Amino acid sequence: MKRRKLAALWAVLVTVVAALLVSSQTVPVSAQNHGHGNGVREVPPPPFYNPYPPGILPPDLPQEIERVRREVRFIENEALAQWQALTPPTLTGQPPILAHTGQRANVLLGKLMNFDENISPFKNRACGFCHMPYAGFSGSIPSVNLTMIAYPGSFQFRAGKRTAQRYTYSPNFPVLNFNAAQAAFFGGNFWDSRATGYLLGSPDANQAQGPPVDTQEHALPDTACIAFRLTTAAYRPLFETVWGAGSLDIKFPHNTEGICETPGGASVFGTNTMPIQLSPDDRAKANNVFDHWGESLDQYEASPDVSAFSSKFDAFLHNDYTLTPDEMAGYNLFRGKANCNSCHLDGRSTAPTPPPPEGTAPNSEDTGAAANARPLFTCFGSANLGLPLNPRDAIYYQDKPDFFGFTANPYGFGFRDLGLGTFLRSGPGSWPSPNDDWTPFAPTSDGQMQTSTARNAALVPPQCPTTEAPGPYFQKEFFHNGYIKSLKQLVHFYNTRDVYPFPVTSGNCPAGKTEKVDCWPMPEVPNNLDMTIGKLGLTDTEENQIVAFLQTLTDGFTRPYPDINTFTGMCMACNPATDPNCSPSRQGNGFLIPTPPLPPCASAICGVAPLPGPKPIP
Amino acid sequence: MNRLLLMLAVAATAGPANPVSAQFVPSSKKAAHVRIFKGPELESATENLTIIRWISDNPGGSPEHFGVVHYGKDPKDLSQTAKSHIRLNPTHSYTEFRVRVDGLAPKTTYYYKVDSADAHGASDGVISPINAFTTP
Numbered sequence: 001m002k003r004r005k006l007a008a009l010w011a012v013l014v015t016v017v018a019a020l021l022v023s024s025q026t027v028p029v030s031a032q033n034h035g036h037g038n039g040v041r042e043v044p045p046p047p048f049y050n051p052y053p054p055g056i057l058p059p060d061l062p063q064e065i066e067r068v069r070r071e072v073r074f075i076e077n078e079a080l081a082q083w084q085a086l087t088p089p090t091l092t093g094q095p096p097i098l099a100h101t102g103q104r105a106n107v108l109l110g111k112l113m114n115f116d117e118n119i120s121p122f123k124n125r126a127c128g129f130c131h132m133p134y135a136g137f138s139g140s141i142p143s144v145n146l147t148m149i150a151y152p153g154s155f156q157f158r159a160g161k162r163t164a165q166r167y168t169y170s171p172n173f174p175v176l177n178f179n180a181a182q183a184a185f186f187g188g189n190f191w192d193s194r195a196t197g198y199l200l201g202s203p204d205a206n207q208a209q210g211p212p213v214d215t216q217e218h219a220l221p222d223t224a225c226i227a228f229r230l231t232t233a234a235y236r237p238l239f240e241t242v243w244g245a246g247s248l249d250i251k252f253p254h255n256t257e258g259i260c261e262t263p264g265g266a267s268v269f270g271t272n273t274m275p276i277q278l279s280p281d282d283r284a285k286a287n288n289v290f291d292h293w294g295e296s297l298d299q300y301e302a303s304p305d306v307s308a309f310s311s312k313f314d315a316f317l318h319n320d321y322t323l324t325p326d327e328m329a330g331y332n333l334f335r336g337k338a339n340c341n342s343c344h345l346d347g348r349s350t351a352p353t354p355p356p357p358e359g360t361a362p363n364s365e366d367t368g369a370a371a372n373a374r375p376l377f378t379c380f381g382s383a384n385l386g387l388p389l390n391p392r393d394a395i396y397y398q399d400k401p402d403f404f405g406f407t408a409n410p411y412g413f414g415f416r417d418l419g420l421g422t423f424l425r426s427g428p429g430s431w432p433s434p435n436d437d438w439t440p441f442a443p444t445s446d447g448q449m450q451t452s453t454a455r456n457a458a459l460v461p462p463q464c465p466t467t468e469a470p471g472p473y474f475q476k477e478f479f480h481n482g483y484i485k486s487l488k489q490l491v492h493f494y495n496t497r498d499v500y501p502f503p504v505t506s507g508n509c510p511a512g513k514t515e516k517v518d519c520w521p522m523p524e525v526p527n528n529l530d531m532t533i534g535k536l537g538l539t540d541t542e543e544n545q546i547v548a549f550l551q552t553l554t555d556g557f558t559r560p561y562p563d564i565n566t567f568t569g570m571c572m573a574c575n576p577a578t579d580p581n582c583s584p585s586r587q588g589n590g591f592l593i594p595t596p597p598l599p600p601c602a603s604a605i606c607g608v609a610p611l612p613g614p615k616p617i618p
Numbered sequence: 619m620n621r622l623l624l625m626l627a628v629a630a631t632a633g634p635a636n637p638v639s640a641q642f643v644p645s646s647k648k649a650a651h652v653r654i655f656k657g658p659e660l661e662s663a664t665e666n667l668t669i670i671r672w673i674s675d676n677p678g679g680s681p682e683h684f685g686v687v688h689y690g691k692d693p694k695d696l697s698q699t700a701k702s703h704i705r706l707n708p709t710h711s712y713t714e715f716r717v718r719v720d721g722l723a724p725k726t727t728y729y730y731k732v733d734s735a736d737a738h739g740a741s742d743g744v745i746s747p748i749n750a751f752t753t754p
Binding site: 336348498528532 | 685
């Protein structure tokens with residue numbers, strides 16, 4: 001009865017909202033079509049959630065969503081074929097091992113899960129939607145990367161607050177821990193390290209458990225919905241091969257589908273995070289399935305299918321590739337004058353450069369032995385680099401209830417992303433911290449975000465061979481809030497943050513100044529700024545050489561990168577003669593919007609003990 | 619509970635070790651003779667914010683490090699402190715410190731000396747003579 005009432009309400013609302021959309025939005029109503037005609041039963045979609053002012057959602061969003069969904073289904077079908085072609089493993093030994101092909105079976109199971117759209121209320125979002133191979137398993141839609149930065153979830157257009165992090169090498173991060181000797185946190189997954197891995201021993205597996213039940217992403221309302229949807233998956237036999245016969249034999253109540261097709265956060269659930277009524281035994285089974293979900297995805301991400309160690313730099317370490325003069329100059333800057341390897345560890349034992357100003361890094365001889373044959377270009381730590389607030393971030397606009405009565409961000413522009421600090425306080429938008437002993441370190445962690453690996457920052461589809469204008473290029477987004485749009489800008493930010501600081505917000509640089517070129521707006525979080533960066537003294541040429549080096553960290557050089565040829569969208573390109581923003585330095589500047597006057601940081605974020613300090617966050 | 623005790627307590631409850639921890643940044647080796655050989659000097663100055671920078675030999679110790687500026691309007695009273703986070707690079711023989719000093723008054727002369735400290739706040743013992751700057 002409840003569903004019938006809901007359907008009737010939807011019908012009325014669809015009419016009203018569609019009329020509003022047509023008059024105020026460039027996104028066509030056809031975007032509500034969730035169907036893909038593969039025989040899977042479709043769930044009637046609810047009306048759009050569209051609290052966004054005109055221009056926040058990119059005009060091609062509906063088409064791009066469908067484009068990526070087609071690509072996702074292509075890879076899913078490919079994975080099904082790979083599974084069918086696999087010789088089944090043999091369960092043998094004590095302890096029992098899936099001998100011969102068990103590891104590959106688990107990797108393929110993870111791949112099948114990663115590209116399975118059914119793990120979402122409206123059967124329209126797979127993990128891969130936001131993490132496609134041709135983008136280094138990060139954001140798949142150039143126009144989203146250019147504008148709203150967070151990806152639309154299963155209930156369109158809820159969206160998150162941060163960029164989609166690359167999968168590559170995320171399984172190498174350790175369980176989040178506080179290192180007393182270094183007085184700092186290391187490890188975890190997600191920008192704010194909230195996927196600690198404290199239960200599974202793997203932050204990456206823990207991370208994979210997040211999006212399926214994140215209200216802004218897949219939005220399943222109960223972790224048991226994963227087990228429920230897997231019971232009807234085509235690859236269910238593979239799951240049972242890997243994790244045991246009977247592992248999906250759970251007695252689900254008759255209303256389970258109705259629950260699982262209602263997005264999380266819906267007011268009908270109240271605060272209940274386990275609305276599916278299961279017996280204790282079946283709940284335990286469903287929990288095991290949820291853990292296995294994360295574990296198999298982790299093994300896929302750890303496999304050479306994703307974390308390939310197949311870059312030019314890997315070949316260089318094995319003496320199979322000679323870096324070009326610019327690449328080598330960039331490498332010497334990376335570990336010398338620019339000091340990038342103080343956190344993006346390059347695995348070399350010594351530095352060839354004397355201190356500045358006498359430093360001759362570009363001309364130095366590489367005397368460093370390889371200390372690590374597979375350097376990960378991260379220290380697993382976190383830092384506040386001082387990025388400005390990005391007013392295009394979709395999260396700021398989701399301050400009104402949606403059709404299901406859920407409001408993602410009641411604080412509007414009072415939201416501040418304190419990253420690790422908010423997680424340590426178990427604050428809004430993060431997860432509860434599993435360790436109260438960490439809480440006192442929140443004030444010294446405010447604004448800190450995880451140091452990503454530099455590997456695959458430059459990975460793009462083959463037909464759009466660069467991240468940099470004029471192209472043809474694939475528009476990516478960098479850092480947690482996507483404020484930076486090219487690798488040139490990224491290096492320039494590190495180099496000049498403190499050379500061109502202005503006490504303004506993004507979109508409000510003084511006349512005569514160009515944002516991201518000779519004007520950097522003030523940091524969103526002024527506390528705990530990392531001062532290793534900000535004035536590196538690099539020339540324009542040296543910045544470009546570091547970009548050239550970063551491009552050597554792209555997998556797929558020593559052997560093809562799996563599924564990199566699946567991009568079917570359009571590359572971007574521009575003409576420098578007619579477009580003043582057609583350069584790596586100004587890429588995306590045509591899409592800057594003025595940050596509105598900011599209200600104070602919401603008390604639910606900045607008023608939670610231990611308070612940010614030594615000064616309050618504005 | 620002081621900060622060091624708190625850190626030790628946290629370490630004791632941090633959970634199982636992970637083999638990947640072997641890839642953490644190692645502590646830096648202290649240079650044979652640690653001295654400030656460039657600066658301290660003003661990198662930039664506005665009415666209420668300056669950045670002071672200097673370069674010393676690598677003081678060694680934890681990669682998490684802080685540049686520290688003790689300052690005040692009277693050279694005999696440098697009771698105010700500003701500190702900024704940097705990361706030591708264990709592969710470098712030198713370290714550049716940069717410290718933001720904010721909340722300053724315009725057109726005012728301040729006296730300062732610089733220091734550096736490890737992650738626990740322990741001084742590296744490399745302290746400059748007293749210098750001065752005047753805000754615009």
